[in-house]
Amino acid sequence: MTYAVIYFSRTGTSRRIAEKIAKELSVEPVEVTDNMDWDGTLGYMRAARYAMKNKDVAIQTRGKIGEVDEYIVVSPMWCGKITPAIRILLQELPKEKVRLIVSSGGMIYKERDGYLSVLDIMKKDKNEDRQIDAFVGGLKNS
Numbered sequence: 329m330t331y332a333v334i335y336f337s338r339t340g341t342s343r344r345i346a347e348k349i350a351k352e353l354s355v356e357p358v359e360v361t362d363n364m365d366w367d368g369t370l371g372y373m374r375a376a377r378y379a380m381k382n383k384d385v386a387i388q389t390r391g392k393i394g395e396v397d398e399y400i401v402v403s404p405m406w407c408g409k410i411t412p413a414i415r416i417l418l419q420e421l422p423k424e425k426v427r428l429i430v431s432s433g434g435m436i437y438k439e440r441d442g443y444l445s446v447l448d449i450m451k452k453d454k455n456e457d458r459q460i461d462a463f464v465g466g467l468k469n470s
């Protein structure tokens with residue numbers, strides 16, 4: 329199996345998750361960025377508004393996403409949704425080949441249909457490393 333690990337991160341959690349998984353799979357993680365400023369309180373409020381209203385952003389990928397068997401995509405949850413950058417990215421990927429990982433404070437991601445798999449990594453559970461180990465272990469055994 330070949331994999332690409334792709335992520336967007338505002339404050340580093342999704343980046344850390346993606347980096348750990350990529351290391352286990354011996355691939356370079358690919359960061360998705362956008363043209364927005366999400367920093368600080370104003371950035372937080374902007375992020376909430378963009379997520380809730382499904383507003384579009386212009387995305388760039390730092391690194392190359394080649395054709396692979398499965399795409400592991402890590403996104404923070406913003407107001408119950410995946411981030412605008414990842415929503416746009418997913419328009420370009422075959423959903424049935426996407427293993428989505430949603431990093432959140434404590435909510436489960438609801439829109440799970442069509443993905444190869446969806447994993448919630450929630451801060452409140454304090455089990456990030458165990459979740460990652462189980463996820464990667466599952467990939468290696470499949």
Ligand SMILES: Cc1cc2nc3c(=O)[nH]c(=O)nc-3n(C[C@H](O)[C@H](O)[C@H](O)COP(=O)(O)O)c2cc1C
Pocket residue numbers: 336337338339340341342343372373375376403404405406407408409431432433434435451
């Ligand atoms: C605008 C905004 C909205 C958020 N909404 C939710 C939410 O609805 N549910 C939740 O559990 N966490 C929510 N969070 C928390 C993040 O999903 C969580 O801290 C995530 O791990 C951050 O990932 P990052 O460090 O990669 O940016 C929100 C964070 C932001 C900035």
